[in-house]
Amino acid sequence: MTANLVLDINLATDEQIGANGISLRDLEELAPRVKQLHAELQEKRRTKVLPFFDLPTDTAASEAAKAIAADLSKSYDNLLVLGIGGSSLGAKALFSGLCHPLHNLLPKEKRGGMRLFFPDNADPVTFSGILDAVDLEKTAVAAITKSGGTAETWSQMLVLRERYARLGEGAFDQRVVAVTDPEKGALRRVATKAGWRTLPVPPAVGGRFSVLTAVGLLPAAAAGIDVDGLLAGAADMVRRCESDDLFQNPAYLAAAVLYLMDTKKGRRIDVFMPYADALRETSDWFVQLWAESLGKTKDVGPTPIRAVGATDQHSLVQLLMEGPNDKFTTFVRVDAPNVDLPLSKGWEDQGDVAYLGGHSMHELLNVEHQATAAALAQAGRPSMTIRLPRLDAHGMGQLLMLWEIATAFAGPLYGVNPFDQPGVEAGKKFIGGLLGRAGYERYKSELEQRSPKPDWVV
Template structure:
């Protein structure tokens, strides 16, 4: 195994740096190691028994082969690739695209290098979709849609799909409809599988036992990445290389174990907000992906024994340097209830030399001729320094550079971190029961059969009381 391209730096949570009141001393770290080692072993055993299917996605040879086969069939035929999905069926796709393709990818044909634009619709905002449909109207024959839904019954994705279905049938007929939809869904059953088989769509599998927020390294996330030129083999290789590090039971050599234990420790010490702050625009949407992974996995009302627990660290995203000017005032002088995780890039693929200062502004001379990357990383270090002055615990995930291998490492690191944190909290990190009531209430409000009683129960909430409207 070569040198890791992603590493976790955790010195700035120690008592030596921020003091005993807010920092973790050597004795406490050893106690965390003793508490976490059995959890690492338990997770490894769960994997061997097939209970954590996402752990083996980087080793599946069929999925990348099937993805590349469909991507090859689409290559050169289409100018637009549109993902229809929500939550885990969208956030990973967005994060991969932002991380591994240029900022101007959709607008600059030269930077796209013959590949299609990527659009990901993860909402049912009518103004947003209408704007896109108006734009794409005369480009439909050059547009392919990837609908991602395990069951096909998620209201948002179903509504998106039904809308696109009507547009394709009206404009391009049965042949266009059949050829310009790729379904990523259950391989055997469900509404979308039925529709797929009936229409004759190309299709890929949403793996059994892999929830949406854990699925980015499956066909759910890999197809849009491959179509847009991302090296999915390197992405998966990066995940495999991280797997070697996060399955070791040596606590102090396992970055996921330390990450999980530090987060768990601080939650129990009253620091219940987890801030992820990348100092790289490319990594900003990894924070969105992380927010879902962390929130849905760890926010639970019951522990594994069925007892009330109401646990869950709140994930917050920030972007350096942007949010130094919107959030850091709170982070430094507000409640000391947060753990900060920075994402830092040591070597940027492209860099800029800052222009020289005019003679009338000598005070800007310190900037002239410097690299923009030096300024960005100096701002990160300065922000961390300021937070440490106020005894705020900080960790940093360090990227040698941003490439597919490193992004694969990062994804796998935080997936396993989340699994280990779930075991430390004593909860099921793989379900999301609280999401279901909102789904069912939506069904009731939309008039779905079988939800009449719930619709009546909701009516007092749905009705506006004018006496409280000002």
């Protein structure tokens, strides 16, 4: 039987850190709202308004993604994953979290899947560098955009269309898989006309909640990740979060702690700090999920910050210890490593080194987490810790679903809709205007009226 993720909030409580911590009473006072919001979320789940809850048990969708991934793997070595934001961050988190750290450098028989490349940004230096490194004959393309019209993704598609044309007629069409809305959008229209293989993104699942759709599952399966284990872990977390008891529901408890730290203790900066290099990209995924879901026009929204232990003990922790007391840290640690390295005894005449002998590298990493959390607590700086039994597909599924449910719960706690992003749309309109998109002329005019004054440019 697989083990469950554990959430430990001890070092966020007043019992451990005094007045800077939250009290049992603070949490108990939330109980009526918790029960109300839980009932509302479960009703939205029942009526399919929030289908992300049930993605882990959507067998048809996962089997379709796995089938296309298996087919691609037979013919191609590389997969270019074109997407940005929610169409990329989840897949990157899965790839870095569950594959060998140098997956793309391993020989085919050792890596167990395709090599994955994530151009993500519309940066010509990065994209041309990837194209320099891969053989397009052996490269497939996953074009991922829920709306079907993402400018950055289409810019990459336009470059690739021209490059693949050099390989002969149909070379591009036979290599592309479109992951997009099932009915509408430019990508859906183009894919249908060209006869590309396609996978749907459920219309009611927002991009930042889409990691367990084909958006994340196609790249994961192509890389050789255990998709079934991932979904099983997520399903286990959904079941744990079906309780309206705050102390039996880890996602609600995590959200409640962060909400109370913000609204009662003035901690509007949330530091997400896993003690595992493999979870660096998960930090980026969390930042988008938390920021884009909760940062809304009502002057609402904590600011998430990405960190990695133990690396950022040598940079950010100084600020956390002695800087403005407006931050809350969420640590993530892995109890049992997939790989560990023993530290042999040596240089025993050097006291600064000798004490390390006989321990292991993973032990050092987890002791560093424990010590950092304790030092912060001693200084009255609160934190909580998520413990993963192992960093495997099941554990990753639990972790991702915990934060998706926590975000869905935190939104109504703050009184905002966690599933929209109106602030992102304004910039897209200006992009259209500046690049000559039909119907967007007025946005270009608005920008021209705000032309920089020379007096303010040095």
